[in-house]
Amino acid sequence: MRIGCDWSENFFVNKAKLLHERADSNTSASLRGKYIERSVRVYDDEWDLFGVLDCLQFERDPRGCFIQKYGGNFRLTIIEYKPSQTKRENASFADRMQLLAQKICADHVFRTNCDACFYYADIKKRVPVAFSEEDKTALRQIIQKIRDRIESGTIPPVQKKQYCSGCSMKDICLPKVAIRYA
């Protein structure tokens, strides 16, 4: 999408868009004493990352960080919306890396150690996620690979075990042809 300037939508893209519509409405709300902020912009210059959190929850906690807007100390939880829980290892790894990048940026902006979780719409459940130093190393490597690709302007090759059936880009990418003629 970035290097080839291609874009395509399908059922799954639009389903995810509808799910994110409420999360991205850029509003705040109070729920049972907790505050919810949506579409929160975060960054970390050291990692050279910028992004938008679906949802950030603020829960009163004397050990948490001070939030001027709400006049007190709060524990922060990042909530990333997903339509369904994937069983595929490479997809769940990609989701975890996305959430870790969000956490790095939110920790930097709010000078705290945020909790992080996925909210799976199909089971209506939050699943907390913990990260290790190995995860951070993996993310650094991924970011470097992305930078290298952008700098060289080359689209990464299709992976042998890449799962493409639900991908909106498959009529442009033609993964089976790409693998056959690789």
Ligand code: SF4
């Ligand atoms: S069709 Fe497969 S290889 Fe191509 S962009 Fe989609 S998931 Fe990636």
